[in-house]
Amino acid sequence: MSKIVMKTPLVEMDGDEMTRILWQMIKDELLTPFIDLKTEYYDLGLEHRNATNDQVTVDSAEATKKYGVAVKCATITPNAARMEEYDLKEMWKSPNGTIRAILDGTVFRAPIIVKGIEPCVRNWKKPITIARHAYGDVYKNSEMVIPGPGKVELVYTAEDGTQTSELVHQFTGAGVVQGQHNINASIESFARSCFNYALDTKQDLWFATKDTISKKYDHTFKDIFQEIFDAEYQQKFADAGITYFYTLIDDAVARVMKSEGGYIWACKNYDGDVMSDMVSSAFGSLAMMTSVLVSPQGVYEYEAAHGTVQRHYYKHLKGEETSTNSVATIFAWTGALRKRGELDGTPELCTFADKLEKACIQTIESGQMTKDLALITTIDEPVVLNSQDFIKAIRKTLEGML
Numbered sequence: 001m002s003k004i005v006m007k008t009p010l011v012e013m014d015g016d017e018m019t020r021i022l023w024q025m026i027k028d029e030l031l032t033p034f035i036d037l038k039t040e041y042y043d044l045g046l047e048h049r050n051a052t053n054d055q056v057t058v059d060s061a062e063a064t065k066k067y068g069v070a071v072k073c074a075t076i077t078p079n080a081a082r083m084e085e086y087d088l089k090e091m092w093k094s095p096n097g098t099i100r101a102i103l104d105g106t107v108f109r110a111p112i113i114v115k116g117i118e119p120c121v122r123n124w125k126k127p128i129t130i131a132r133h134a135y136g137d138v139y140k141n142s143e144m145v146i147p148g149p150g151k152v153e154l155v156y157t158a159e160d161g162t163q164t165s166e167l168v169h170q171f172t173g174a175g176v177v178q179g180q181h182n183i184n185a186s187i188e189s190f191a192r193s194c195f196n197y198a199l200d201t202k203q204d205l206w207f208a209t210k211d212t213i214s215k216k217y218d219h220t221f222k223d224i225f226q227e228i229f230d231a232e233y234q235q236k237f238a239d240a241g242i243t244y245f246y247t248l249i250d251d252a253v254a255r256v257m258k259s260e261g262g263y264i265w266a267c268k269n270y271d272g273d274v275m276s277d278m279v280s281s282a283f284g285s286l287a288m289m290t291s292v293l294v295s296p297q298g299v300y301e302y303e304a305a306h307g308t309v310q311r312h313y314y315k316h317l318k319g320e321e322t323s324t325n326s327v328a329t330i331f332a333w334t335g336a337l338r339k340r341g342e343l344d345g346t347p348e349l350c351t352f353a354d355k356l357e358k359a360c361i362q363t364i365e366s367g368q369m370t371k372d373l374a375l376i377t378t379i380d381e382p383v384v385l386n387s388q389d390f391i392k393a394i395r396k397t398l399e400g401m402l
């Protein structure tokens with residue numbers, strides 16, 4: 001069998017720990033035997049980030065802008081313990097944060113649905129994709145502890161020096177206060193990323209805020225989405241047979257619980273943080289959750305939603321057997337390969353990506369899975385495989401399909 005040829009390279013961002021081990025196994029077993037894999041390789045493993053003063057992260061994001069599609073392995077975000085463990089020059093920032101800042105994107109997270117791993121919410125039949133706005137609000141706030149009676153105001157000083165103020169509260173005793181902001185440009189790119197991704201995946205888009213209470217702040221989000229939708233997307237949505245739906249956040253939550261899924265739920269930063277954890281745990285496992293960063297210019301970076309699975313890596317280093325689920329990382333590759341195929345007009349690549357995804361699902365549905373899934377599956381007597389054998393089982397299923 002001849003290998004599938006790629007026209008344009010994928011930007012490949014390698015990572016850390018157990019996911020770095022899986023990364024190589026996936027390439028060796030599931031990709032290079034079938035594809036003449038073209039990638040521009042960036043090593044985002046912590047050692048190399050440290051050696052390059054994190055320049056490699058910036059370079060990989062710039063390359064993503066150039067080529068349009070990247071696939072990323074999970075990476076360590078350093079903390080004090082990692083400073084010591086890796087003898088770091090600095091506590092380098094989260095690579096995801098750096099990449100997101102350069103690409104100015106929105107992250108979309110969707111569960112991978114398989115029979116036998118049933119969502120806790122009985123009526124959820126299709127994936128619910130969460131789109132989280134990744135800038136501002138409480139994540140870029142300023143706060144103060146108010147020690148006692150006094151007045152707190154919001155003051156805006158324009159460039160010409162004129163001031164406008166708004167009373168926050170006349171304190172009669174101790175309390176707390178918090179200032180939040182967002183910027184229209186960021187909300188606009190969030191909106192465009194959501195509309196584009198909805199068109200891309202042919203799913204309805206829901207968006208919700210608390211605009212009845214927050215008549216200026218949240219209302220601005222609502223208005224910006226509506227203006228952009230009316231001006232740029234109304235017709236495209238109609239042609240694609242999908243809808244844009246705005247409602248209040250509490251109404252959205254109630255509807256989500258009663259829905260059967262199959263749409264994108266756009267959330268403000270905090271809502272997205274909280275709701276993505278709720279949705280992912282209700283769907284079963286973080287190891288079955290994909291994640292893609294989409295920029296308003298239509299640049300894509302695919303990854304798994306989970307981290308580097310440190311605990312398993314330490315077992316691996318001790319020579320013990322691990323049973324780490326590689327599905328989300330495989331789906332990062334298939335997402336990127338399919339997008340590359342779409343952009344390059346190489347349908348063979350898209351078909352291969354579809355088949356590899358099906359092979360993962362069929363393998364699990366046949367009862368062969370990693371330990372994390374075996375613990376929650378409704379399938380009788382599942383066969384628990386180790387990290388390597390699970391990937392080999394997927395390869396066997398895949399070969400049967402090709």
Ligand code: NAP
Pocket residue numbers: 073074075076077078096286287303304305306307308309310311312323324325326372
């Ligand atoms: P984690 O890597 O997501 O793992 C947390 C736990 O979840 C694991 O110990 C394991 O549970 C389970 N798990 C996650 N993925 C799994 C998989 N594929 N297969 C089986 N079980 C899986 O989170 P963490 O341990 O908090 O973080 C480790 C490192 O990852 C940190 O340095 C963090 O900075 C980084 N991180 C990176 C990203 C990213 O690059 N996108 C995201 C999050 C975290 P059991 O141990 O019970 O088996």
Ligand code: MG
Pocket residue numbers: 273274277
């Ligand atoms: Mg969270």
